[in-house]
Amino acid sequence: MSAKESTLPDYRDLAPEVATRFDRIRQRPVLLSVQNLEKKFGTNGSTHTVFDGITLDIHRREFICVIGPSGCGKSTFIRIVAGLDEATGGQILLDGKAVTGPGHDRGMVFQGYTLFPWLTVKRNVMFGLEMRGKDKFTAENEARQWLDMVGLSKVEDSYPHELSGGMKQRVAIARALANEPRILIMDEPFAALDAQTRCQMQSYLLQIWKKVDVTILFITHDLEEAAYLADRILVLGTNPGRVVEFIENPVPRPRSPDQFVEPAYLSLKLRLEELIHPPVEVEEDKLPMIKLTNAGDDVE
Amino acid sequence: MAHRDWLGLKQELPGNRRLMLTLFSFLAPLLLWSAVSYVPWLWHPLVHVTVPGDVDYFTDDMDVPRADYDRELAKVKAAGGTVPEGYAVNPVYLPPPHKVALAFYTAFTTEPRLPNEPWLHESLAHSIRTICWGFFISSLFGVPLGIMCGTYRFFSRLQEPFIEFFRYLPAPAFGALCVAILGIDDGPKIAVIFIGTFFQQVLVIANTVRKVDPALIEASQTLGASGWKLVRRVVIPASISDIYTDMRILLGWAWTYLIVAEIVGTMSGITYFINQQARYRNFDNVYAAIMMIGVIGFSSDLLLAWIGRIIFPWKRKAQSSKSAPSWWAKLLPKKTSPQPSQA
Ligand SMILES: Nc1ncnc2c1ncn2[C@@H]1O[C@H](COP(=O)(O)OP(=O)(O)O)[C@@H](O)[C@H]1O
Numbered sequence: 001m002s003a004k005e006s007t008l009p010d011y012r013d014l015a016p017e018v019a020t021r022f023d024r025i026r027q028r029p030v031l032l033s034v035q036n037l038e039k040k041f042g043t044n045g046s047t048h049t050v051f052d053g054i055t056l057d058i059h060r061r062e063f064i065c066v067i068g069p070s071g072c073g074k075s076t077f078i079r080i081v082a083g084l085d086e087a088t089g090g091q092i093l094l095d096g097k098a099v100t101g102p103g104h105d106r107g108m109v110f111q112g113y114t115l116f117p118w119l120t121v122k123r124n125v126m127f128g129l130e131m132r133g134k135d136k137f138t139a140e141n142e143a144r145q146w147l148d149m150v151g152l153s154k155v156e157d158s159y160p161h162e163l164s165g166g167m168k169q170r171v172a173i174a175r176a177l178a179n180e181p182r183i184l185i186m187d188e189p190f191a192a193l194d195a196q197t198r199c200q201m202q203s204y205l206l207q208i209w210k211k212v213d214v215t216i217l218f219i220t221h222d223l224e225e226a227a228y229l230a231d232r233i234l235v236l237g238t239n240p241g242r243v244v245e246f247i248e249n250p251v252p253r254p255r256s257p258d259q260f261v262e263p264a265y266l267s268l269k270l271r272l273e274e275l276i277h278p279p280v281e282v283e284e285d286k287l288p289m290i291k292l293t294n295a296g297d298d299v300e
Numbered sequence: 301m302a303h304r305d306w307l308g309l310k311q312e313l314p315g316n317r318r319l320m321l322t323l324f325s326f327l328a329p330l331l332l333w334s335a336v337s338y339v340p341w342l343w344h345p346l347v348h349v350t351v352p353g354d355v356d357y358f359t360d361d362m363d364v365p366r367a368d369y370d371r372e373l374a375k376v377k378a379a380g381g382t383v384p385e386g387y388a389v390n391p392v393y394l395p396p397p398h399k400v401a402l403a404f405y406t407a408f409t410t411e412p413r414l415p416n417e418p419w420l421h422e423s424l425a426h427s428i429r430t431i432c433w434g435f436f437i438s439s440l441f442g443v444p445l446g447i448m449c450g451t452y453r454f455f456s457r458l459q460e461p462f463i464e465f466f467r468y469l470p471a472p473a474f475g476a477l478c479v480a481i482l483g484i485d486d487g488p489k490i491a492v493i494f495i496g497t498f499f500q501q502v503l504v505i506a507n508t509v510r511k512v513d514p515a516l517i518e519a520s521q522t523l524g525a526s527g528w529k530l531v532r533r534v535v536i537p538a539s540i541s542d543i544y545t546d547m548r549i550l551l552g553w554a555w556t557y558l559i560v561a562e563i564v565g566t567m568s569g570i571t572y573f574i575n576q577q578a579r580y581r582n583f584d585n586v587y588a589a590i591m592m593i594g595v596i597g598f599s600s601d602l603l604l605a606w607i608g609r610i611i612f613p614w615k616r617k618a619q620s621s622k623s624a625p626s627w628w629a630k631l632l633p634k635k636t637s638p639q640p641s642q643a
Pocket residue numbers: 041042048050068069070071072073074075076077
C-alpha cells in the first residue's frame with residue numbers, strides 16, 4: 001500500500017487542463033439542486049432511514065456518477081429525483097423549480113430495459129413524443145433521427161424481444177433522449193450486459209453525451225465505469241446513507257480505455273476502492289465453517 | 301436429440317414425439333372403445349335375440365342378460381323344444397365407434413319426429429347463439445370493469461369483495477329466478493351464462509391487469525404519460541394479450557354452463573336434441589351431439605389461438621408462460637427470429 005501511495009499522485013491533484021475544465025463547469029448554471037434530502041421507510045413505530053441530509057448541486061451538462069455499497073439508497077435517491085418516490089424531507093430543485101412528480105424533463109433509463117414489448121422499436125421511441133402531443137408525422141421523423149444517432153435505424157420495425165441486451169438499452173436511451181429531458185437519469189443501465197458489450201455501451205454513451213445537451217446522473221456499482229464516465233463521482237455511504245465524498249475526476253477528457261494505466265486514473269480508483277471497500281478484518285474463528293472434506297496442507 | 305429421455309423433467313420433447321403423444325392421447329381412448337365394441341368376449345353382457353325359439357317371453361330383436369339367456373337355453377334344450385338363437389352385444393347405450401362416426405353425418409339428416417322440432421343444425425346454431433350472447437354481454441361489462449379494478453385500487457376495493465362473494469353462488473341456482481323475470485325463451489338461458497361468466501371474468505381480468513410490470517408504468521410516467529392516457533396507452537396494451545388468453549379460457553367455461561342454461565325454461569338447443577335422441581334411444585346420435593360440442597369448443601379455441609398469434613405479434617417469441625395455456629399450442633409452428641448478435 002505505502003509503496004503504491006508513494007508512486008501515485010494524490011487523486012485531488014488536478015492537471016491544469018482538468019482544473020480549468022472544472023472551473024468552467026462551476027460557472028455554468030446549477031441544473032439540479034438537492035437540499036437536505038431525507039428518505040425514511042415505514043410509518044408508525046419502526047422507521048428505517050435510508051439516507052439523511054443529502055445536499056449537492058449539479059451543473060448543466062455535467063456527467064455525475066453515483067456509487068456506494070449496495071443498499072445505501074442509490075436507487076431510492078434517483079427515484080426521488082425522477083419523481084417516482086417521494087422524499088420525507090428536504091427538496092429537489094430542477095432549474096430552480098421544485099420537483100413534485102415524474103415528468104418528461106427528467107428521462108430515465110432502467111437496468112431492466114423497460115421497453116414496451118407491444119411497440120416496435122420506432123414506436124417505443126415515439127412514445128414520449130406522442131405523450132407530449134406531437135403529431136405522428138413529427139414524432140416519427142424525430143424518432144428516426146434518434147434511432148440514427150444510436151445506430152439502430154435498421155431495426156426500427158423490430159419488436160424489443162428480437163433485440164440483444166445492448167440494443168435494447170440503446171433504444172431505451174434513444175427513447176429517453178427523444179423527449180429532450182433536462183437530465184438523463186440512469187440506474188445501473190449496463191449492469192446486466194456482458195463485459196464487452198458494457199465497454200461498447202460506455203463509449204457510445206460518451207459519444208451521445210458529447211452531441212446532446214443533456215446532464216447525466218448515472219448510478220453504477222462498477223468503480224471503473226464511474227472513473228471512465230464521470231466528471232464528478234458522488235460516493236454515498238451507508239447506515240444511514242449520506243454523502244461521503246463528491247470527487248472531481250482527475251482523468252482528462254476525451255476518455256479512452258488507454259487511460260486505465262495512467263497515474264491519475266489509478267489514484268482515483270485507489271481512492272474509490274478505499275471508500276467503497278474499506279478493509280475488513282475477517283475473524284476466521286467466527287466464520288461458521290464445517291469441515292466437510294479433509295483439505296490437504298497444500299490447499300492454502 | 302434422439303437420445304433424450306421420454307420422461308425428462310420439465311423438458312420439452314422433440315416435435316415428432318410431441319405429435320406422436322398427441323395422436324396417442326386421442327387414439328388410446330378410441331382403441332379402448334373399439335376393443336370393447338368389437339371384441340365379442342371383452343364385455344358384451346347381453347344377448348341380442350334373433351330367433352326367439354320356444355322361450356315364451358323372448359321376442360325378435362330383444363336384448364337379454366347373458367345369464368338369463370343361458371338359463372332359458374338350458375331349459376328349452378332339456379324340454380326338447382326349438383332353441384333360441386342370438387349373439388352377444390353391448391348395451392344399447394354403448395354404440396360402437398363406426399355407428400357414432402356415421403351419426404356425425406346421419407344426425408344432421410335425421411328428420412325431426414315432432415312438428416316444430418328443430419333439426420340438429422338448428423339446435424347447434426341455437427346453442428352457439430346462446431353462448432355468444434351470454435359471453436358477449438358478460439364481456440361488454442366484465443372486461444372494462446376488470447380493467448378498472450385492476451388499474452385503480454379504488455374500484456378494486458369497491459367491487460371485488462362483493463364479486464368474490466357472488467361468484468360462489470352457483471349460476472344454475474338462478475335459473476328459476478331468471479325465468480320468472482325474463483320469461484321462458486332465450487332470455488333466462490343467456491342470463492345463466494352471463495351469471496356464470498361475468499363474476500369470474502371481472503376477477504380474472506382484474507388480476508391479469510394487476511400483474512402489469514410496474515416498471516413499464518414507471519417508465520411511461522418518466523416519458524410524460526399520466527392519467528387516462530397512461531391507462532389507454534400502457535396498462536391496456538401491456539395486458540391485452542393476457543386478457544385475450546383469459547377470454548379464451550373463460551369462453552371454455554361458458555360452454556360448461558351451456559347445458560344447465562338450456563334446461564332453464566323450455567329446453568332448447570343441443571341439450572334438447574340430446575334429450576330427445578336419448579328418449580328415442582338413438583344413442584349414436586347422442587354421442588355424436590356430445591362430441592360435436594367438444595369439436596366446436598376445441599376448434600374455436602384453436603382458431604382464437606391462431607388469431608391471437610396474428611394480432612399480438614410481439615408475443616410470438618418462444619413460449620412465455622401465459623401465452624400458451626394448452627398442450628396443443630406447443631404443436632403450433634414457432635416463429636424463430638434470428639437473434640442479432642450482441643450490440
Ligand atoms: N419500498 C421500500 N420499502 C422499504 N424499504 C425500502 C423500500 N425500497 C428500498 N428500501 C430500502 O432502502 C434501502 C436502499 O435501497 P436502494 O435504494 O434500492 O439501494 P441501492 O440502489 O443503493 O442498492 C435498502 O435498505 C432497502 O431495504
